[in-house]
Amino acid sequence: MSSMRELALSLGSDRLRADLGLKWLIPTRRSPPCKSNRDERIKRVPYVAETYVLPPGSTVTPNTTIESAKFNTFLNDIATAQNAARPVVGGGTGAATSVAGNDGLNTQGADIASGATTNLALATGVYVNITGTTTITSFGTVLAGSERVLTFTGILTLTYNATSLILPGAANITTAAGDVGTFRSLGGGNWRCVSYLRANGGNPSNSISGTTIILKQSAAPAPTAEGDIQWDTDDNVVLIGDGAAAKTFVPIPASTAAGDIEYFTAALIKARLAKGTAGQVLRMNSGATAPEWGTPPFRTSFESTQQTITSAGLLTLAHGLGVKPKLYAVVLQCLTAEHGYSIGDEVMCAQTRQTAGGGGERGVSLVPDATNLNIRFAAPATVFNLIHKTTGAAVEVTNANWALVARAWA
Known part of the structure; x- marks a missing residue:
């Protein structure tokens, strides 16, 4: 034999002597493996913090006997563990294929409620639903390079x-239900949103910045496709398709200010009418071509309540016009039917005097200030005389059957 090791192996005995200078791994004592129990076999391969270590008692002690059956079983367990799906805690992915392994490392975690600090370090998966409506200012501290895919279930502010x-x-x-954002940790509690998909397909920030948009242009555009925007270089207007026809949008005139009025001087040309002064009214100009402001003959008015008619009596009615009225009048309103008049009828009466043959002066004196x-x-x-409503004869009215109402304009 070429060596003592070869000699020992050729003996065919189940017992090998360690004093031949051989150091072999020996298994710890265990029960026979369960039928098809891969997980149990994997558990026999110890890992500490994802680092493989030898089981206690695996190192040979000099001058002790190594039993080949137990030793070979232990080696088989190692081979099985190396060729089987290894759990994440053991440095694996829990899967037997690359696709399944990727899936195993990209799992959906439990929902996380939104908060000022929505701590993604607590996520139980890389894909997480964010619930609630609380404004978010931070995602907490996670190892730099880590990625989280978040689906928002409600409206909140990032x-x-x-x-x-x-x-x-x-x-x-501002999120909406169904929006999805992908966030990557920069470390130290800092995060960058690397992707944001609106549920409605819109822009994440609802605005466009840092770019120039040049619209399609022609002298006679006619967009009909919904959302198609084109610039009319002939009339300087924007046309937007609504799915059936084009809607026209005309630019506002220059120098437009609050209170101004816009009007058309042509089909697609607007002009500006600056706001008028207090009390002015809008009217058409003398050429009937454009609106203009004008001062009306009367800006305000007054009407009294019904006043009791009393012989030689005096009424002092505050009109609140602020100035002496330009026009004023008094009317009689029928309270009880007489002389052909019905309740509610109104009759204009002279303000200064009415003469009835031999009856003296009738009527009122009205002096405004x-x-x-x-x-x-x-x-x-009898303060007033009237003309009978149906016969035309002069008649004296009963004071109590009528009321006086005064009106003024300024």
Whole structure:
């Protein structure tokens, strides 16, 4: 034999002597393996912090006997473990193929409720649903390079920060149910959103920045496809398709300010009418070509409540116009039917005097000032005379059957 080792192996005995200078691994004592129990075999291969270590008692002690059956069984267990799916804690993926291994490392974790700090270090998988509506300013501290895919189940705000929460467009994002964002840890509690998909297909920040958009242009565009935007170089207007036809959008005139009014001077040309002054009204100009502001003859008015008619009585009615009225009048309103008049009928009456043959002066005297309408009733027992509604004859009205209402304009 060429060596003592070969001699020992040629003996065919189940017992080998360690004093031949051979150091072999020996298994720890165990029960016979269960039928098809791969997990039990894997457990016999010890790992500490994902590092393989020899089981206790595996090292040969000099001058002790090694039993080949037990030793060979232990070697077979190692071979089985090396060729079987290894759990993550043992440095594997828990799967037997590359695809299954990738799937095993990209699992969905339990939902996490939103909070000011939504701590992704607590995630039980790389794919997580974020519930709730609380504004998020931080995702906590996770090993740099780690990635989390988040689906938001409601509306909340992701607060942009140039260091700790970097978002597309350098602006806050308001989420919607079904939005999906992919976030990568930069370490130290800092995160970058590397992808954000709106559930409705829209832009993450609802705005476009840092780019120039040049619209399709022609002298007579006619977009019909929904959302198709084109610029009319002839009329300087924007046309947008609505799925059936084109909607036209005309630019606002230059220097437009609050309170101004826009009007068309042609089919696709707008002009600006600057706001008027207090009390002015909008009217058509004398050429009937454009609107303009104008000052009306009266800007405000006053109407009293029904006043009791009293012979020789005085009424002082505050009109609140702020100035002396330009126009004023008094009317009689029928309270009880007489002389052909019905309840509710209104009759204009003279303000200064009414003469009834031999009956003396009738009517009222109305003197306005900047504050009041000063009304004095005539002295006769019957203050007013009227014309009969149906016969035309002069008649005296009963004071109690009528009320006086005063009006003024300024």
